[in-house]
Amino acid sequence: MADTEERRVATAKTTNGRATTRPSPSTLRTVHERFIAGEVDADYLTSSLRPVVAQSWERSLAVGVDPDFHGARPAEAVTAIARLRDTHPLAPALPVIRRLLVNDAFDSGVVVAVSAADGTLLWVEGDPTACRKAEAMNFVPGADWSERGAGTNAPGTALALDRELQIHGSEHFSRIVQPWSCTAAPVHDPTTGALLGAIDLTGGPQVASSQTLALVRATAVAVENHLALLRVSGVAAEPAARKPHLVVLGGDRPRWVTTDSYGHLQATHLTGRHADILVLLSRHPEGLSADHLAVLLDDKDLDVVTVRAEMSRLRKVIGAETLGSRPYRLLAPITSDIGEVFDALDAGDVEAALNRYTGPLLTQSVSPAVARLRTQLSATLREAVLAESAQGRAGLLRRWLELPEGRDDRDGWQALRDCAGLNAVARARAGGHLAGLDFELG
Incomplete structure (x- = not known):
């Protein structure tokens, strides 16, 4: 069987080794199974x-997406989806999307989805029967269909690459999605060029056609033009200014990220x-207070x-309007990577x-309070x-163990080795890592 499939693949190659025609569904499934098993x-x-x-x-494999996942997990609490829809920049353009795509999708077997820039599905509408079938893989509002969350799929990969594309059947990374085909295009803020989200059509094989790609592309352009017109006419409010963002996790230097008057990001x-x-x-x-802050920053002689x-x-550095005194406090809301993890x-x-x-968190810091936060965050995430x-x-678990903190986590590697559903190659790798740790520890 493997030899037969390899011969089929070989007929679709050019002299530079790249595929020039799309493999058959059966060939795709075989390549997928061999890739997941670590055989290619x-x-x-x-x-x-x-x-x-x-x-x-x-x-998808590198970030640990499970090819047998039973639907993309919720990106946030379902109760928050209404608030997210109301405040999202694409909300004013929803009538345009419905007029161009949704109204013709009924009784067509097609689902129309609009996602936020992080892959969270905001609206899922269209053929009622198709929508009910899509619910089986959690293709519903509030679910995370980013590439990191659901593997290869049109809206998620379109957002990851910031380009329009189609995914045909078994080209999907996760098996539960492989009966579907989809076409998606990203949508950008007409003023700043920032990525706002994606528009997607999901259905049967007919959805992955050149005509569908042209239709979705034209809809994305229409949405961007509509948003620009609303903004110029004053009907829609200007996009809210992005909150200052604090970056303090990982090995890079800590940064304070703000947005200038033109919408461009600036990192200090x-x-x-x-x-x-x-x-x-x-x-x-x-x-x-200054006294309390001194103790939190250094338990020795900081005055x-x-x-x-x-x-x-x-x-x-951050502006007098951002930092208050008596007591010292932040005068405006900010976001941070550590806050996002805790949330x-x-x-x-x-x-x-x-x-x-x-x-x-800030591995070079000598602050006892920061060290406590560092340990709290790492330990909480590990236990979760x-x-x-x-x-x-x-x-x-595999993604956690690939982090510096996880490389010597013996209990974690043992849990991975014993995890149900792990393929033979991954189980052998976990066992080998355990053997190496035991050798090093004597």
Whole structure:
């Protein structure tokens, strides 16, 4: 069987080794099964599939997407979807999408979906029978259909690459989605060019046609023009200014990210002490006195004069309108990567938390309060991932173990080795890593 499939694949190659025709559904399924089992390398994959699909499969596997997932997990609490819809920049353009796509989708076997830029589905409408079938794979409002959440799929991969594309049947990474085909195009803010989301048509094989691609592309352009017209006429409010964002996780230098008057992002590198202060203030919205802040920053000989000097310098970096005193506090709401991880954990969305976690909090910091937060965040995420792995979600555990904190996590590697549903190659790798840890530890 394998030899036969390889001969079929070989007939679809050019001299440079890339596929020139789309493999048959049976060939695609065979390539998919061999890729999931770890039996083929990247060169074979690229020669067997369209490059955009091969690269998406590799990204999906690398981030731990489960090919047997039973539907994309909720991106946030379902109760928040109404608020998200009301405030989303694409909401004013929904009548245009309905007029061009949804109204003709009834009795056509087609589902029309609109997603946010992070892959969260906002609206899913169209043929009632098709919508009910799509619910079986959780293709519903509030679900995360980003590529990181659901693997290769048209809206998620269109957002990941910021380009229009089609995914045919078995080109989907996850098996439950492979009976469907889909076409999606990204939508951008007409003023800033920022990615707002994607428009998607999902249905049978007829959805992945050149005519459908032209229709979805034209709808995306119509939506962008409609948003621009509303903005010029003053009917729609200008997009809300993005909140300042604090980046303090992972190995990169801490950064303060803001948006200028033209909508362009600007990143300012922070000193370690300034990053410590902003983290502590973000976790203490009630404010902190100079004495309290001194103790949190350094349990040795840091005095309030030094703290006040640092606050004066920090005020020049982030703006006097952002930082208050007596007590020291943030005067405007901000977002942060550490806050996003904690929020996702509080909502019970372990996958979203892991997506946002790029590494430990400010590893060079000498602040005892920051060290406590670092340990709290890492330990909470680890326990949550282990709990998910006990329910058979090995992909999340595999992603955790690939982080620096997980490489020597013996209990984690043992849990992965013993996880139900793990393929033989992954189980052998986990066992080998365990053997290496035991050898090192004697």
